[in-house]
Amino acid sequence: MSLVLTTASVPEGEKLSYWRDALGRALVPMAVTARADAPFRGRVATGRLGGLRVSTVEADAQRASRTAAHIAHARADYVAVGVQTSGTATLVQDGRRALVEEGDLVVYDTTRPYSLDYPGRFSTRVVHMPRRAVGLPEEELRRVAGTTIPGRDGFGALLVSFLTTLPVSVPPGSPVVATRLAASVVDLFATLVHERGAPAAAPEPSPQHHLVQRVRGHIDEHLTDPALSPQSVAAAHHISVRYLHRLFEEEGVTVGRLIQRRRLEECARELGRQNAPVPTVSAVAQRWGFTNPAHFSRVFRAAYGLSPREWRGSRDALLLAG
Structure with missing residues (x-):
């Protein structure tokens, strides 16, 4: 069963506060600020798919930040992979700054601080995978966190196609279908990470x-x-x-x-x-x-x-x- 949260019927002065709580329920707790003085509009639909959380977010320009304070009170740890279905964004994590354009994949780790800046109205499909279920070494996760992956060819295109058509949830009574779909997402993501390979040169560890x-x-x-x-x-x-x-x-x-x-x-x-x-x-x-x-x-x-x-x-x- 999916959950839909929208600011449509929320009083103007309470929309942003409601939206902040909605994103915390659907995704992970974050600080959210609007980037325009106009009335704010936002809608998020989210549901469980096996061990994954699948969400579709449509909203006006905003900046969302996950801080160390949010992480300290987190109840679960996720690796998030999103498809920018419209608009653009800038992701900052681990000192990296990645521009996310329509059709791109973006990866971030909810166990470390990050920010997502959306300069205009946008929509995105986001899948939160339990960090424990991804099964990738820490160094491989850190290599892709805070980066943009083009979704035009290779496994990037395959994962974009899969995520954009993935249902937010499956009907009750279909746990086998949900588990298989969830496992397919995790496998595709792991394959994509392996395909990208190790960086040409890594800085000397401190x-x-x-x-x-x-x-x-x-x-x-x-x-x-x-x-x-x-x-x-x-x-x-x-x-x-x-x-x-x-x-x-x-x-x-x-x-x-x-x-x-x-x-x-x-x-x-x-x-x-x-x-x-x-x-x-x-x-x-x-x-x-x-x-x-x-x-x-x-x-x-x-x-x-x-x-x-x-x-x-x-x-x-x-x-x-x-």
Whole structure:
């Protein structure tokens, strides 16, 4: 079932506030400002397709920004791929500035700050893919985030055609169709990323970059330790907690939230495995460092929209567990 939100019947003085809330519900929370003094018009239709969120946005000129504050309170992490169906936009993420023209594909990562500036009325089709389900290495996602991909030939043209005809949702009772369509979108996107290949030359990573990578590796190695925390991570690397937090400011996620997210990802993957021994939910939670079953169930539902037991039998779990 799709959800349609429009400013058509909203009082003039409340349209922009309503629109900001509408985009937060349909896409992800962002700050939104209008670029003209004229009455604002906007419409968004959104729905679930398997594990994906598919939305069509039509609106007047605006600037939408996702900040570190929005990310800190996020309940889920997505990679977004959009098709500019009319109008133009400018995307800024990770220091990159990309002009998006009609027919182009644009890619951005909701776990790091970005802005989208639309100078005139526009329409776009956007698909939010759970970051955990995309299955691409971090370096490959970072390579395409904040970039425009021409949609005129190759896999770009194929993905544009697929996304523009993709239904916002499928009728109730068609979960198999929805899951297959969702898997096709993820596969096409991954193929497109691989097709683009590695950049000709990459800048030399900074010492801070190497330290961030070591911290991430340390977190992955110690996820099962209930005592893993920003304090223990900082101590292991002989730095202060304050400096550790400063290192991760550009990552768009706090160290504490990264630890929780990685633990949840491992729990979700294990709970979604098919044809394997079936441990209890509490056993899986404890294995990955969650000591409080009630807390685990609460944060799992906040991240995945389902309880751990509901997730175990869901179709979405198949995308992650493979």
